[in-house]
Amino acid sequence: MVPEKSDQFLVGNAARSYYEQIMELGVEIFLYQPGIIHSKTMTVDNDIAFVGTSNFDIRSFALNFELNMILYQGEALWTLRALQESYIDESRRLSLEEWRKRPFAAEAVQSVTKLFSPLL
Known part of the structure; x- marks a missing residue:
């Protein structure tokens, strides 16, 4: 479970860069709706x-x-x-199909921030 909207741009996008990989392994991701968790x-x-x-x-x-x-x-x-x-x-489940349909700009940002993930 992760917040749907992160309060940390780099960390949030770097984390999201791994969603597809872990969902393909069977991990379920729930997006917390009320705010930051x-x-x-x-x-x-x-x-x-x-x-x-x-x-x-x-x-x-x-x-x-x-x-x-x-x-x-x-x-x-x-x-x-x-x-x-x-x-x-208070969350919603993120499906792999939904994730794969995210905007290209979001995917590009996540790919770039993934490079910094070992430092975050």
Whole structure:
């Protein structure tokens, strides 16, 4: 889940440059409608969850001082999952077909910003 409208031009477009690649692998992308969402959570098969300050990228894991927590089952995991579901209710799913129909100008900007993604 990502905000539909990013507040960071470079970061937002660099992130979007990977959408097609990950959707082809089966990842679903939900665009959060109400505004910016900055939570960093991930749930895998409703059995394990990650929550913390990390952006789930190599920079956060190797260079920055980030902290994540892993939740295995239990009440905390289900509370987090309920929160994620409430965010999904306020989002719309982006389809691969819709993504491939985006304007050429947007695709060009994303291709250029992708070059900077290792630095962002």
